[in-house]
Structure formats: C-alpha cells, structure tokens
Amino acid sequence: MLKNEYRGVWTIGEVRNGEISSVSYELLAWGKKLAEKLKVELSSVILGSDIQGELNELFHFGADVVYVVDDENLEHFLPDVHSRIYEALVKEYKPEIIIASATTYGRTIMPMLAAKLGTGLTADCTKLDVDVKERILLQTRPAIGGNVMATIKTPNHRPQMATVRPHAQKALVKDEKKDGKIILKNYPSEFYKSKYRWVSFERDKSVDSPIQESDVVISGGKGLKDGKNFKMLYDLAKKLNGAVGASRAAVDMGWIPYSHQVGLSGKTLSPRFYMAVGISGAVQHIAGMSSSEVIVAINKDPDAAIFKVADFGIVGDALEILPVLIKKLSDEVNEND
Amino acid sequence: MRIAVLVKEVPATDKVKMDEKTGTMIRSGMESELNPLDMYAVEEAVRIKEKFENVHVVAISMGPPQAVNSLKEAISMGCDDGYLMSDKNFAGSDTLATAYALSAAIQKLGNFDLIFTGERATDGETGQVGPSVATQLGIPVVTYVSKIEKISDEFVRVCRSIEGGKETVEVELPALLSVVKEINEPRIPNLAGKIASKSKKVPLLTANDIEVILDKVGLSGSPTRVVKVFYPKLSRDGKIIKVRDLESAVNELVEFMKQKGVI
Ligand SMILES: Cc1cc2nc3c(=O)[nH]c(=O)nc-3n(C[C@H](O)[C@H](O)[C@H](O)COP(=O)(O)OP(=O)(O)OC[C@H]3O[C@@H](n4cnc5c(N)ncnc54)[C@H](O)[C@@H]3O)c2cc1C
Ligand SMILES: Cc1cc2nc3c(=O)[nH]c(=O)nc-3n(C[C@H](O)[C@H](O)[C@H](O)COP(=O)(O)OP(=O)(O)OC[C@H]3O[C@@H](n4cnc5c(N)ncnc54)[C@H](O)[C@@H]3O)c2cc1C
Numbered sequence: 001m002l003k004n005e006y007r008g009v010w011t012i013g014e015v016r017n018g019e020i021s022s023v024s025y026e027l028l029a030w031g032k033k034l035a036e037k038l039k040v041e042l043s044s045v046i047l048g049s050d051i052q053g054e055l056n057e058l059f060h061f062g063a064d065v066v067y068v069v070d071d072e073n074l075e076h077f078l079p080d081v082h083s084r085i086y087e088a089l090v091k092e093y094k095p096e097i098i099i100a101s102a103t104t105y106g107r108t109i110m111p112m113l114a115a116k117l118g119t120g121l122t123a124d125c126t127k128l129d130v131d132v133k134e135r136i137l138l139q140t141r142p143a144i145g146g147n148v149m150a151t152i153k154t155p156n157h158r159p160q161m162a163t164v165r166p167h168a169q170k171a172l173v174k175d176e177k178k179d180g181k182i183i184l185k186n187y188p189s190e191f192y193k194s195k196y197r198w199v200s201f202e203r204d205k206s207v208d209s210p211i212q213e214s215d216v217v218i219s220g221g222k223g224l225k226d227g228k229n230f231k232m233l234y235d236l237a238k239k240l241n242g243a244v245g246a247s248r249a250a251v252d253m254g255w256i257p258y259s260h261q262v263g264l265s266g267k268t269l270s271p272r273f274y275m276a277v278g279i280s281g282a283v284q285h286i287a288g289m290s291s292s293e294v295i296v297a298i299n300k301d302p303d304a305a306i307f308k309v310a311d312f313g314i315v316g317d318a319l320e321i322l323p324v325l326i327k328k329l330s331d332e333v334n335e336n337d
Numbered sequence: 338m339r340i341a342v343l344v345k346e347v348p349a350t351d352k353v354k355m356d357e358k359t360g361t362m363i364r365s366g367m368e369s370e371l372n373p374l375d376m377y378a379v380e381e382a383v384r385i386k387e388k389f390e391n392v393h394v395v396a397i398s399m400g401p402p403q404a405v406n407s408l409k410e411a412i413s414m415g416c417d418d419g420y421l422m423s424d425k426n427f428a429g430s431d432t433l434a435t436a437y438a439l440s441a442a443i444q445k446l447g448n449f450d451l452i453f454t455g456e457r458a459t460d461g462e463t464g465q466v467g468p469s470v471a472t473q474l475g476i477p478v479v480t481y482v483s484k485i486e487k488i489s490d491e492f493v494r495v496c497r498s499i500e501g502g503k504e505t506v507e508v509e510l511p512a513l514l515s516v517v518k519e520i521n522e523p524r525i526p527n528l529a530g531k532i533a534s535k536s537k538k539v540p541l542l543t544a545n546d547i548e549v550i551l552d553k554v555g556l557s558g559s560p561t562r563v564v565k566v567f568y569p570k571l572s573r574d575g576k577i578i579k580v581r582d583l584e585s586a587v588n589e590l591v592e593f594m595k596q597k598g599v600i
Contacts, residue, residue: 077504104480104497104499104500105499108468108478108480108481111436111464111472112468114433114469115472118433120431120433120559120561121433121465122463122561123462123463138564142569143460143461144348144459144460145459146569147568148566148567148569149568150565151563151564151566151567152562152563153564154560154562155562156560195508196479196507196509197506197508198505198506199494199506201504202502202503203502204502210501212500216599240599264459265374265518266518273597273599290571291569294599295573295575296590296593307575308571308572309571310573310575311573311575311597312575312576312590313576313578314578314580314586315577316579316583316586321580321586325587325591328587328588329591329600
C-alpha cells in the first residue's frame with residue numbers, strides 16, 4: 001500500500017427523498033478541521049437522482065470539491081449499487097480519510113465499503129483529530145455502554161474510515177461566496193445491477209423528528225405516570241424544535257414506540273440538549289445519552305442517579321413543572337417574534 | 338433451508354458498576370452473557386424453522402471457550418446446532434478481521450440461505466460485523482430489519498426501521514439480515530430446550546479448521562488499533578435546585594437554557 005498516494009478528506013453526503021440531508025453539512029464541519037490541518041481539499045460525495053440543483057450549498061458549508069453521481073437508478077438506497085460506486089470513486093481518486101454520519105445509511109454503507117477496500121473503520125466517533133506529522137486520523141468513540149472511551153487509529157491502511165455521531169457537531173456558518181469544483185461522474189449500466197428491489201417507504205408520523213436527527217431531545221420515563229402525559233413532552237419538543245425520546249420503562253408501558261427508546265438497547269444520542277423527565281437514570285439509560293452536550297433532569301427524587309449526569313436539575317413533580325415550562329416558553333417565543 | 342445465526346458473548350452489562358470517584362468500571366466478578374440484541378436474531382431464525390419444513394438453524398460464535406454458554410443458550414431457544422470458533426489466533430480481531438473469520442466459518446459449514454445477526458453487540462457497539470460479513474461473502478445485507486414480510490426460495494421481503502419511517506425492500510437469497518429489537522419478543526427457553534442444550538455437543542472450530550489465512554485474523558489482520566482507552570467522568574456536578582415555588586424554579590431553568598443557547 002502506497003500511503004502517500006492517498007490525499008484529501010471525503011465526507012459521504014446523504015440524499016433523502018431527493019434532498020441533501022442536514023448530516024451532509026455537519027460532516028463538512030467535521031472534515032474541515034481535518035482538511036485544514038492536513039492542508040488538503042475537503043470533498044463531499046453525493047449519490048442520488050435529480051440532485052444537481054442544490055449542490056452549491058455544499059460549497060457554502062465548506063466543501064472544496066463535490067463528487068456527484070446522478071442517475072435515475074440512485075433514487076433509492078440499493079446497498080450493492082452504492083458500495084460499488086463508492087469503491088470505484090475511492091480507487092480512482094484515493095482520499096486518505098472518509099467520514100460518514102452514523103445514520104442507518106452510514107452504518108450500512110461504510111462497513112460494506114471498508115470490507116471491499118480491506119481497510120479499518122471506526123464506529124460512531126464523538127471526536128476526530130489528526131496526527132499531522134504521520135497523517136493519521138485519531139478517532140475517539142464511546143463503547144461498552146458509554147463506560148469506556150477508546151481512541152483508535154488505522155496506521156497502515158488507506159483510506160482511514162470513520163462514522164461520526166449525528167448532530168454532535170453543528171454545520172459551519174454559511175459562506176455564500178465560497179465556490180468549488182464539481183466532478184460529475186457517470187458509470188456504465190452494469191454498475192446498477194442490483195440484488196435488491198426497493199418496494200416502498202412509509203412515513204411513520206410518530207418519528208416525524210427522529211431522535212437521532214435532532215439537536216434537542218426531550219425524554220420521558222415512568223415518572224410521567226401515564227402515556228397521555230407524553231403530549232406535554234411533544235408540546236415542549238415542538239417549541240424547541242426537538243424530538244421526543246423515552247426510557248425503556250416508558251416504552252414497555254406502551255406509552256411510546258420502541259423507535260424512541262434511548263439507551264443501551266435503544267438509540268445512542270449526542271444531541272446538544274437532552275432533557276430527562278421522570279427518568280431515574282439507570283446505567284442502561286445513561287449509556288444512550290451521557291455524551292449529550294447539555295443535560296437537564298427533572299425528577300421528584302433528590303437522590304435519582306440522573307442528577308449526577310445533569311448540568312442542571314430540578315427536584316420536583318414533572319406533572320406540575322411541565323405545564324408551567326411550556327407556558328413560559330410560549331411567552332418567550334412570542335416576545336421574540 | 339439452512340439458516341445461520343451469529344451470536345456474540347458480551348459482559349453482562351447490567352452488572353457493570355462504575356466507581357463513582359474515579360469514573361472507572363469495576364471489573365471484578367464481571368459475568369458474561371449472550372448479547373441481548375442477538376436474542377432477537379435467534380428468535381427470528383427459530384420462528385422461521387417453526388413455520389416452514391426442513392429448516393435447519395445453526396448458531397455460530399467466535400470467542401473464548403466460555404462463549405460455549407451463549408451457544409447453549411441459543412440451542413435452548415431452538416437452534417439445532419452450535420459452533421464455537423475459538424483460537425488464540427483470533428484474539429484482538431477488529432470488525433474486519435472478525436467478519437473475515439466468521440465468513441470463513443460460514444463458508445466452511447456451507448450453503449446457508451439466510452444469515453442473521455443482531456443490530457450490534459453491547460460491548461464493541463460498532464454494528465459493523467454484519468455488513469462486513471455479508472460483503473466478504475459477496476452476498477447482500479439488509480440492516481435494521483424490523484419485520485420479515487415474505488420468504489420464498491429466491492428472495493425475502495423485509496421492512497427496515499430507518500430515520501423517518503419504514504422502508505420495504507426485497508432481496509435475493511442468500512442474504513444476511515441484521516435485525517432490530519422491534520422484530521419480535523424472544524422466548525424464554527423452556528425445560529425441554531434447556532435439557533436439549535445440555536446434552537448437545539458444541540464443536541470447536543480453530544483457525545485451521547476453517548482454513549483462514551492467518552495474516553487476515555487476530556491483531557495482524559486488523560487494520561485498526563486501539564491507542565488509548567479511558568474512562569469518561571460521567572458525573573457533571575451540575576446545579577440541582579429544589580422546587581419551592583414553581584414559577585421561580587421554571588424561570589431559573591429557562592435562564593439556564595437561554596445561557597446554553599437552547600432558546
Ligand atoms: C439489558 C438491559 C438493557 C436495558 N436497556 C435500556 C435502554 O436502552 N434504555 C433504558 O432507558 N433502559 C434500559 N434498561 C432498563 C433500565 O435498567 C431501567 O429499568 C429503566 O431505564 C428505567 O426507566 P425509568 O427511569 O423511566 O423508570 P424508573 O426507574 O421507574 O424511574 C422513574 C423515575 O421517575 C421519577 N418520578 C416518579 N414520579 C415523578 C413525578 N411526578 N415527577 C418527576 N419524577 C417522577 C422517580 O423518582 C424515578 O426516578 C435496560 C435494562 C437491561 C437489563
Ligand atoms: C472499546 C472498543 C472499541 C472498539 N472499536 C472498534 C472500531 O471502532 N472498529 C473496529 O473495527 N473494531 C472495534 N473494536 C473491536 C470490536 O469490538 C471487535 O472486533 C468485536 O469482535 C466485534 O465488534 P462489535 O463488538 O462491535 O460487534 P457488532 O458489529 O456490534 O456486532 C453486530 C453483530 O455481529 C455479530 N457478531 C459480532 N461479533 C461476533 C462474534 N465474535 N461472533 C459471532 N457473531 C458476532 C452478532 O450478531 C452481533 O449482534 C473495538 C473494541 C473495543 C473493546
């Protein structure tokens with residue numbers, strides 16, 4: 001392996017329903033720091049159907065180069081087709097680093113691509129840095145239910161690959177003057193042969209704002225006493241542009257679907273703001289949210305474990321506090337209008 | 338039809354205790370168990386066996402000798418056979434090397450139509466092994482499977498639980514499916530199952546038995562290296578207030594949220 005042939009930082013953009021999704025812009029913020037330190041170009045790779053219109057946005061958010069493969073066969077996610085195209089692109093352009101978001105897409109396509117390329121892949125990183133001299137990516141990630149942090153590198157293989165936790169980083173400030181280079185690639189029809197057939201997508205309204213996609217997550221536990229009290233969490237989340245999560249106990253009670261469960265056997269999140277309401281703070285719950293930037297807890301038990309991981313806590317009855325908080329936030333928003 | 342289920346033995350995470358002062362994990366007396374998320378994979382395979390005729394389910398695990406317990410548990414839930422891949426050459430494998438070894442064992446045991454994995458193991462937590470095994474075998478993978486709608490000789494139709502909703506896809510067999518918790522409710526092994534698993538022999542597979550290239554397994558076959566492990570201090574020493582008067586408590590919270598840029 002001639003490591004020095006590999007240069008540049010790539011980010012794997014995501015297209016959902018024809019639109020470039022927000023994680024694509026966040027990835028550029030992750031990549032920018034690395035590309036600046038390594039003094040190389042930052043690229044975004046976009047696969048999709050009918051997407052050309054919005055590509056300039058990627059330049060505005062930091063990309064120097066955008067690789068585009070636009071084909072009607074790319075309308076849906078067919079893993080074999082996508083991984084075949086990424087493999088061809090990597091073999092032609094040889095980036096030293098590839099990062100993707102740890103979404104269901106990134107977590108599927110990246111291990112496939114790493115297996116094809118025979119290189120290392122680090123999962124769900126919360127921090128990335130580079131050893132500039134050695135040009136080695138230092139990837140830090142939580143494991144074992146958030147109890148351990150490990151820094152991992154891929155010293156001898158290229159590209160170095162990582163997925164990063166969605167929404168752990170904000171997109172850069174938009175610079176509308178920034179321009180870049182578009183590289184449009186076409187592949188012959190055999191690239192599009194697939195063992196998959198896409199059938200349908202059904203929106204699930206209860207996951208309208210998926211918790212892994214949100215900067216703000218308001219979670220409820222057994223302390224909410226009744227499924228209908230989750231309505232207050234939805235009201236609160238709406239005011240803060242967030243999503244609603246839950247403890248396993250709340251899911252087990254049937255108050256909210258499993259897709260909202262935060263924790264060891266649910267989703268692991270790092271939103272910028274996490275609020276735990278009526279959640280005791282069992283290790284299995286904390287495993288899913290302890291790396292959130294800011295944590296607020298509301299619990300009537302002053303000794304609840306959740307307060308240990310909270311930046312701010314209120315000891316009191318959530319069912320009394322929530323209505324007052326929602327009212328207060330409505331007033332705030334009106335004032336700001 | 339032949340089905341393989343890949344199962345991993347992990348530390349019993351609900352037993353993991355943290356030292357409050359140092360923020361380190363207390364490891365002494367740590368028990369291990371079948372990865373809780375792999376029970377859903379086992380359950381789904383066993384349900385297929387119960388629904389169709391001539392289905393044979395094989396559980397495969399790579400791990401230390403005591404991982405035989407996890408295979409026995411899979412057998413007690415209804416798997417027909419269990420194989421344990423255990424060899425000092427496998428030690429230190431990252432996900433690429435683990436998946437390579439597993440794919441070699443799958444090829445050796447032969448002719449599987451379906452392979453199941455869990456969504457992720459609760460210790461390494463990468464979720465990378467399933468897609469990597471499939472790719473190294475040259476077969477398709479469907480991740481985040483929350484429902485199997487239809488199985489025929491040539492394909493399966495499944496639902497995937499993804500951001501914003503449910504996606505339905507069909508995929509040709511043989512294929513690997515990594516399943517999520519929503520897919521079923523794993524059974525608790527009954528007495529007959531437990532007895533069956535006791536007497537069942539779990540053959541051991543070494544690196545030699547599955548004919549792997551030694552440079553591609555273990556530490557030497559792993560592109561990634563762990564350079565540092567540390568224990569995050571979870572405790573934040575935040576400000577905790579008691580409600581005396583609702584309005585002022587809420588005001589204080591709102592001030593805090595403003596300060597943090599949430600509002
Ligand atoms: C293998 C395994 C995996 C697991 N995975 C997960 C997981 O992914 N996610 C998860 O969350 N759990 C998980 N658990 C379960 C976990 O151990 C806890 O049982 C669960 O998190 C408890 O949920 P809870 O905090 O809502 O309920 P409880 O522990 O019952 O806590 C309820 C809290 O509400 C407070 N309360 C009550 N009334 C009020 C009120 N009026 N106002 C304010 N506060 C109030 C109480 O003081 C209490 O602290 C797992 C367990 C195991 C063994
Ligand atoms: C702190 C820490 C961090 C790590 N980070 C990384 C990393 O970022 N990248 C990396 O490549 N390696 C990493 N590793 C190594 C990795 O944990 C091992 O390679 C492990 O054997 C498999 O990965 P996993 O536990 O993540 O399994 P996952 O990929 O999460 O497991 C998914 C499914 O694959 C099947 N499966 C997984 N392992 C086995 C097995 N041994 N036998 C049978 N079936 C199995 C199960 O069905 C399981 O549900 C890390 C290890 C540690 C201790």
